Amino acid sequence: MRIIDTHAHIFPPKIEQTATNAIRDFYDRPRMYHAGSVEELLKSGKSAGVEKFVVFSTATTKQQVENIHDFIIEMCAKHPELIGAGTMHVEYEDVEREIDRIYSSGIRGVKLHPDFQKFDFDDPRLFPFFALLEKKDMFVITHSGDNRYNYSHPEKVARIAHMYPKLRIIAAHFGGWMMWETARKILVLPNVYVDTSSTIGFGGAAPVLEGLKTFDRSHIFFGCDFPMWDHGAEVRKLMELGIEDSVLEDIFYNNFAAFYGL
Numbered sequence: 001m002r003i004i005d006t007h008a009h010i011f012p013p014k015i016e017q018t019a020t021n022a023i024r025d026f027y028d029r030p031r032m033y034h035a036g037s038v039e040e041l042l043k044s045g046k047s048a049g050v051e052k053f054v055v056f057s058t059a060t061t062k063q064q065v066e067n068i069h070d071f072i073i074e075m076c077a078k079h080p081e082l083i084g085a086g087t088m089h090v091e092y093e094d095v096e097r098e099i100d101r102i103y104s105s106g107i108r109g110v111k112l113h114p115d116f117q118k119f120d121f122d123d124p125r126l127f128p129f130f131a132l133l134e135k136k137d138m139f140v141i142t143h144s145g146d147n148r149y150n151y152s153h154p155e156k157v158a159r160i161a162h163m164y165p166k167l168r169i170i171a172a173h174f175g176g177w178m179m180w181e182t183a184r185k186i187l188v189l190p191n192v193y194v195d196t197s198s199t200i201g202f203g204g205a206a207p208v209l210e211g212l213k214t215f216d217r218s219h220i221f222f223g224c225d226f227p228m229w230d231h232g233a234e235v236r237k238l239m240e241l242g243i244e245d246s247v248l249e250d251i252f253y254n255n256f257a258a259f260y261g262l
Contacts, residue, residue, distance in 0.1 A: 001245075002253040004262075005045055005231065006054045007141070007172060007197040007223025011036040012071050020227050026116060027198075027228065034227035038075050038082075041226050045081075048231035050224075051253075052262075056085040056111035056141070060118075062092040069098070073105045083260065085109040085141060088129055090119040095129050103136055108260070109170075113143040114151035122156040130160055134167040139259075141195075142169065145176030145183055154183045161189045168259070172223065174199045175215070180207035184214040193259065196251065197223030200237045208241060217247060221256045 009023065010016075020036045023029075034040040038055075045053055055072065059065045068087050076084040086102045088095065088110055099110075110133065114121045121142055133140055144157050154176045161169055168191050175194045176183030180203060187194070194215055199207050211220070224234045239248065256262075 001049065001249060003045075003048065003050045003222060003235065004052045004054070004253050004256045005050050005224045005226065006170070006221040006256050007195050008041055008045075008053045008055045008226040009036050009057060010038050010041055010055045010072075010075065010226075011057055013037065023228060029228065034230070036227040038079060042079065042081065044226060044231045045224070048235045050231055052081055052083055053226075054083045054085055054109070054141075054223075054256075057087060058111065058113045058116055059087040059089045059092075060116065062089040065089055065092050065098060069102050069105075069107075072107070073102070076106065083109075085111045087111055088126075089117065090123050090125050096132055099129075099132055099136070099138070103138065108137075109139040109141060111141040114156075115143055115146045115149045117151075119151060120156055121152050122159045127163075130164050130167055134164045137166075137168075139168040139170060141172060143177065144171035144173060144187075145179035147178040154179060154187050157192070158186045158189065161187070161192050165191055167191060168193065170195060170221070172197055173202075173225075174207050174211045178202065180211065184211060188215055193219040193221060193255075195221040195223035196234075196238060197225035198228060200234070200241075201225075201229055205241050208238070212243065212247070217250060218255050218258070220251050221259070222252045 057068045072084040076082045084107045170193045175187040
């Protein structure tokens with residue numbers, strides 16, 4: 001079965017362990033399966049049959065945006081298995097210039113993590129950014145839902161989806177991490193997609209099985225959430241849920257391949 005991982009964090013060598021520990025602490029995990037290096041990503045993924053990986057890192061300050069983009073662009077040039085996604089910060093000033101720069105390098109998406117970055121997904125300062133992505137047919141991946149914070153509440157994601165109906169939004173973690181029922185009620189929208197990352201690990205089988213009944217099945221992608229989880233384990237968890245093979249094939253590969261134009 002062909003597989004694309006649509007949700008993987010990678011970091012430069014000098015900060016990979018610090019950044020990985022920060023993710024571990026944010027989610028109060030006892031351990032992480034890997035450090036967030038490109039080498040470990042490729043090793044973990046390829047052992048499970050993953051062919052392509054959507055990779056990104058999160059800017060927690062505006063000063064980090066360009067450096068992260070330089071790193072992602074460099075890694076994608078070195079490793080054709082990688083599909084790069086950019087980042088953005090609400091305080092970054094020259095958004096259009098930077099989005100044009102990464103677009104010219106081949107990047108077609110941007111990842112936000114509002115709860116980690118500490119700004120609302122529907123902050124009005126981001127409206128020009130969303131309008132620009134919509135105009136350039138770039139997608140946005142966002143962490144969605146957190147029962148500890150309100151920054152990425154599914155309602156905020158739904159608001160942006162309604163405001164920018166041609167903007168394709170991937171609402172990670174089946175639309176609402178730890179808020180799956182709310183996500184199923186308000187994020188079934190034509191321009192909203194979801195991934196499976198950190199869903200079974202935190203919520204068990206129910207959010208996936210219920211999500212399959214609710215969301216358009218062509219709008220569901222496989223995501224590992226590396227380095228939090230191991231690819232082999234995440235693939236097995238999904239395959240053990242009794243989902244029919246044709247649906248699994250779509251989730252693992254076909255849906256994102258069509259979405260991205262592979």
